[in-house]
Amino acid sequence: MNHYEVLAPELVLLGLAFALVTLELLFPQLRKDLVAYLTAASAIGVLVASAFFANRSDSFKDLIQLDNYTTFFRILFLGTAALLAIASAHLVRDKLSNAGEYYGLLLLGVIGATYMAAASELLTAYIALELLNFTLYVLVSFDRKDPRSGEAGLKYILLSAFASALLLFGISFIFGVTGTTSYAGIRHALEAGIGEYRGTLVVGLVLLLTGLGFKVAAVPFHMWTPDAYEGAPLPVTAYISIVAKAAGFALFLRLFSQAFMPVISDWRWMVALLAALTMVFGNLIALQQVNIKRLLAYSSISQVGYMLIAIAALSHDSATALLLHLGGYAITNLAAFIAIIAFYNATGGEEIRDFRGLAERHAGLAMTLTIALFSLAGMPLFAGFMTKFILFQAAAQHGLLWLSAFGVVTSMISLYYYLMVIRQMYVLKPRDGDGRLRVPLLTSAVLVVLALGIFFVGIWPTPLFRAAASATRLLF
Amino acid sequence: MSGGYLLLATILVPLAAAGLLVVTPQRFPNVVRAIALAAAATMFALSVWVFVAFQTGSGGYQLTLRWDWIQNVGILGAHGISVYLGVDGIAAPLVLLTGIVILAGTFVSLKIDRRNKDFFILLFVLVAGVFGTFTALDMFVFFFFYEVAVLPMYLLIGVWGSTRKEYGAMKLTMMLVGSSALIFIGIFAVFTEAGRGTFDLPTLWGIHYSPAFQKTFFPFFMIGCGVLAGLWPFHMWSPDGHMSAPTAVSMLHAGVLMKLGAFGIIRLGIQLLPEGAKFWMPALVVLATINAAYGAIAALSQRDFKLMTGYSSVSHMGYVLMGLATLNVVGINGAVLQMFSHGVMTALFFLCIGALYDQAHTREIPAFSGIAQKMPLWAGFFVLAGMASFGLPGLSGFVAEFNIFVGLFRTYPVLGGIAVFVAAITAAYVLRMFAIAFFGELNPRWASLKEISVAESIGAVMLCGAIFFMGLWPSPFVERIATAVTHLPGVTG
Numbered sequence: 001m002n003h004y005e006v007l008a009p010e011l012v013l014l015g016l017a018f019a020l021v022t023l024e025l026l027f028p029q030l031r032k033d034l035v036a037y038l039t040a041a042s043a044i045g046v047l048v049a050s051a052f053f054a055n056r057s058d059s060f061k062d063l064i065q066l067d068n069y070t071t072f073f074r075i076l077f078l079g080t081a082a083l084l085a086i087a088s089a090h091l092v093r094d095k096l097s098n099a100g101e102y103y104g105l106l107l108l109g110v111i112g113a114t115y116m117a118a119a120s121e122l123l124t125a126y127i128a129l130e131l132l133n134f135t136l137y138v139l140v141s142f143d144r145k146d147p148r149s150g151e152a153g154l155k156y157i158l159l160s161a162f163a164s165a166l167l168l169f170g171i172s173f174i175f176g177v178t179g180t181t182s183y184a185g186i187r188h189a190l191e192a193g194i195g196e197y198r199g200t201l202v203v204g205l206v207l208l209l210t211g212l213g214f215k216v217a218a219v220p221f222h223m224w225t226p227d228a229y230e231g232a233p234l235p236v237t238a239y240i241s242i243v244a245k246a247a248g249f250a251l252f253l254r255l256f257s258q259a260f261m262p263v264i265s266d267w268r269w270m271v272a273l274l275a276a277l278t279m280v281f282g283n284l285i286a287l288q289q290v291n292i293k294r295l296l297a298y299s300s301i302s303q304v305g306y307m308l309i310a311i312a313a314l315s316h317d318s319a320t321a322l323l324l325h326l327g328g329y330a331i332t333n334l335a336a337f338i339a340i341i342a343f344y345n346a347t348g349g350e351e352i353r354d355f356r357g358l359a360e361r362h363a364g365l366a367m368t369l370t371i372a373l374f375s376l377a378g379m380p381l382f383a384g385f386m387t388k389f390i391l392f393q394a395a396a397q398h399g400l401l402w403l404s405a406f407g408v409v410t411s412m413i414s415l416y417y418y419l420m421v422i423r424q425m426y427v428l429k430p431r432d433g434d435g436r437l438r439v440p441l442l443t444s445a446v447l448v449v450l451a452l453g454i455f456f457v458g459i460w461p462t463p464l465f466r467a468a469a470s471a472t473r474l475l476f
Numbered sequence: 477m478s479g480g481y482l483l484l485a486t487i488l489v490p491l492a493a494a495g496l497l498v499v500t501p502q503r504f505p506n507v508v509r510a511i512a513l514a515a516a517a518t519m520f521a522l523s524v525w526v527f528v529a530f531q532t533g534s535g536g537y538q539l540t541l542r543w544d545w546i547q548n549v550g551i552l553g554a555h556g557i558s559v560y561l562g563v564d565g566i567a568a569p570l571v572l573l574t575g576i577v578i579l580a581g582t583f584v585s586l587k588i589d590r591r592n593k594d595f596f597i598l599l600f601v602l603v604a605g606v607f608g609t610f611t612a613l614d615m616f617v618f619f620f621f622y623e624v625a626v627l628p629m630y631l632l633i634g635v636w637g638s639t640r641k642e643y644g645a646m647k648l649t650m651m652l653v654g655s656s657a658l659i660f661i662g663i664f665a666v667f668t669e670a671g672r673g674t675f676d677l678p679t680l681w682g683i684h685y686s687p688a689f690q691k692t693f694f695p696f697f698m699i700g701c702g703v704l705a706g707l708w709p710f711h712m713w714s715p716d717g718h719m720s721a722p723t724a725v726s727m728l729h730a731g732v733l734m735k736l737g738a739f740g741i742i743r744l745g746i747q748l749l750p751e752g753a754k755f756w757m758p759a760l761v762v763l764a765t766i767n768a769a770y771g772a773i774a775a776l777s778q779r780d781f782k783l784m785t786g787y788s789s790v791s792h793m794g795y796v797l798m799g800l801a802t803l804n805v806v807g808i809n810g811a812v813l814q815m816f817s818h819g820v821m822t823a824l825f826f827l828c829i830g831a832l833y834d835q836a837h838t839r840e841i842p843a844f845s846g847i848a849q850k851m852p853l854w855a856g857f858f859v860l861a862g863m864a865s866f867g868l869p870g871l872s873g874f875v876a877e878f879n880i881f882v883g884l885f886r887t888y889p890v891l892g893g894i895a896v897f898v899a900a901i902t903a904a905y906v907l908r909m910f911a912i913a914f915f916g917e918l919n920p921r922w923a924s925l926k927e928i929s930v931a932e933s934i935g936a937v938m939l940c941g942a943i944f945f946m947g948l949w950p951s952p953f954v955e956r957i958a959t960a961v962t963h964l965p966g967v968t969g
Contacts, residue, residue: 367498380624389660392660393667404661409657412656422630427642462545
């Protein structure tokens with residue numbers, strides 16, 4: 001029996017994405033921020049509807065797996081897309097053209113991202129990945145008036161295509177060794193033993209890890225990130241750093257826990273090495289940034305390092321911790337980016353020194369950004385402390401205390417560069433002539449909700465923690 | 477027993493006050509002051525209540541309260557993380573200390589004009605962290621609040637401080653946060669080694685860890701917490717941080733926050749890893765002796781009131797660490813007494829210095845002369861604090877230092893001799909300061925100095941009261957502390 005209903009949420013989403021594009025063609029006079037709110041409403045509608053899939057487990061021809069894991073990520077992606085659509089409203093209306101396509105692509109990217117989490121077969125996973133990537137190529141270069149945007153898009157396409165090639169090459173090695181591309185099939189083949197082909201498998205794994213390393217921006221494969229982040233329109237930067245990153249890890253986690261668990265000793269050290277390099281270099285390079293987008297780019301790279309710890313310590317505990325961390329990271333980063341978008345809309349500044357005296361120009365904005373940055377640095381009361389603590393403890397529990405120690409020390413270093421932003425906002429006084437800022441009511445409301453969300457996860461993470469635990473239960 | 481809600485209230489009152497202040501408009505600074513004062517008075521009342529409600533006869537952990545917070549999910553088993561609060565005879569006086577210092581600090585801070593709302597929000601978050609750490613009986617909760625207490629420091633110093641404030645703020649924050657990385661790692665190791673899936677401290681204290689494990693991980697806690705306690709050679713944040721911090725923050729930081737470090741060494745070091753403690757204490761006592769001697773000698777040569785007091789704090793915290801390192805009852809008793817005594821005394825120091833600086837806008841000791849004539853009351857408070865700091869009988873410092881010296885002579889007689897000598901140096905720098913700045917001819921430049929304000933006097937009187945109380949009638953303190961110290965593992969009679 002074919003469970004076509006498993007595909008329903010994404011098919012609906014696809015329809016909505018095309019409807020948004022057509023809407024603008026049919027009614028070119030339509031207010032552009034209305035399209036944004038329509039997008040957010042569609043995303044939230046599908047989100048609510050897909051909540052009915054909770055605790056259901058089905059598969060479409062062993063290609064697409066519907067389980068709590070898929071549902072967890074679908075809700076995460078749709079929620080993020082909805083909030084980013086709202087946050088884009090003013091920016092897209094004032095600075096970009098082709099609003100319909102912009103919002104359509106946002107939803108299309110969610111389909112790719114969700115299928116990356118849902119795929120239980122290598123080629124399906126690859127196609128989902130490319131779907132997400134292609135929407136991102138367009139979105140990154142969406143600002144036609146800014147040459148940095150086009151440049152960023154070009155760099156992103158070139159490096160990402162290279163990574164895709166490596167990924168495909170790796171997949172072909174794996175297929176050669178195991179004779180299948182299905183995750184379950186690979187696991188069976190590896191459990192049965194592969195004898196003399198172990199060397200070939202390791203080469204395949206190295207290629208696969210390199211490809212995935214590019215996609216999630218792990219050091220030393222991170223070079224595209226700062227340029228893409230800086231050049232892309234701000235909401236797209238947020239989209240890459242939350243949706244694309246979480247989707248990369250969703251694929252990574254399902255693939256390695258369902259397919260490659262039997263040969264964990266062959267790849268654990270590679271992932272641990274990537275994690276250590278990523279944490280150290282991500283944080284050290286972030287220290288020198290002067291542009292807020294580049295700062296967040298390197299900050300997100302270092303976050304990738306923490307997340308890789310969970311893959312290196314792969315187990316139900318660490319997978320749960322990873323999902324918890326991703327949830328907290330999404331809320332925190334949304335708060336940070338939406339605050340920065342609001343600031344950018346009001347002032348046009350995106351250098352760190354432009355934030356000078358923000359506490360006196362708009363207290364709420366400064367406070368939200370401070371909460372988000374402290375959370376990213378892993379300070380208590382905020383989500384970052386709780387989720388990182390659980391993540392590092394889970395890794396220590398599974399024999400990687402030294403890697404957790406790397407995580408702890410580097411996240412203490414990260415506090416320095418977050419404090420440099422906070423210093424601009426609170427310690428320094430505004431420049432002469434810098435008056436109070438105006439933030440739209442809806443944005444303020446979204447920011448308040450997100451700030452409360454950061455406190456909520458930081459103080460009472462149990463609901464999210466349980467959701468993460470039930471999402472990862474079937475992986476092992 | 478409902479007494480546990482008392483401890484919960486000590487944490488929730490400052491947090492609730494901070495929450496209330498967030499929604500109070502900045503254009504009503506007097507409303508902000510009223511809320512802050514009411515909240516601080518409540519905290520003081522609660523802390524006195526906790527101290528009095530502690531039954532000296534029965535010992536152990538009292539006023540306990542336990543709520544499961546996160547359990548049976550992921551790495552956490554039953555009672556994984558629980559809000560488990562309780563005080564023993566060591567924590568009870570420290571809770572009282574926190575209550576006294578925050579109320580005095582709030583009185584002093586009433587005169588802050590610039591963004592006073594933000595100031596009090598951060599100050600109360602800090603205090604909530606301090607209360608939480610002193611009362612926590614869950615390792616996660618302990619560390620959570622420990623970090624909460626450090627979190628607001630950067631902004632408090634950076635925005636409202638003086639003299640190289642950005643440098644001082646950043647140095648302090650990075651050193652304290654960096655040192656907590658060690659505690660972090662130690663906690664991961666202990667949780668994993670115990671393998672019970674819980675952060676419950678009494679459970680973890682009850683487990684016998686292998687000697688090799690204890691010896692490996694004790695230094696993580698000793699140095700991690702030691703940095704906050706001003707342990708040499710990691711004390712560098714302390715003089716700079718105290719110099720640049722605003723008055724109330726210096727008071728809280730030197731008075732209370734540094735005690736968190738020493739308290740952490742007891743809770744996570746001595747109680748969790750007693751064999752590790754036994755192995756490493758000789759190293760700690762040597763470092764602590766250097767602390768005491770170095771701090772005192774450095775204080776001797778300072779020209780800035782606050783820097784001098786900062787180094788004096790380093791020196792006095794050296795006594796606390798020396799007392800802890802003796803691992804005998806008298807010495808540790810003395811250490812805990814000294815934590816309280818130094819807390820109130822150094823808070824009084826910083827209060828007086830702040831009162832002077834706000835008028836004179838300089839803290840150069842040699843720039844002053846004969847100011848006792850213009851500010852007799854102020855000088856009286858200051859002299860009292862100074863007397864307590866070199867251990868004049870009848871004041872709190874005497875009781876504390878006497879116990880530490882007795883404890884030291886039992887275990888490390890030579891270092892005990894050095895400690896007594898350091899007390900003499902302390903007398904030298906304190907008296908020298910009095911001689912230069914307070915007495916003699918009045919420098920006409922200071923003819924316009926006014927007496928200490930009423931609000932500041934109230935704070936100072938409270939602190940003086942505590943100094944006299946402990947100096948003249950130490951038994952309420954000693955009884956409480958002794959019940960706890962005699963039950964510490966590995967402590968000899």
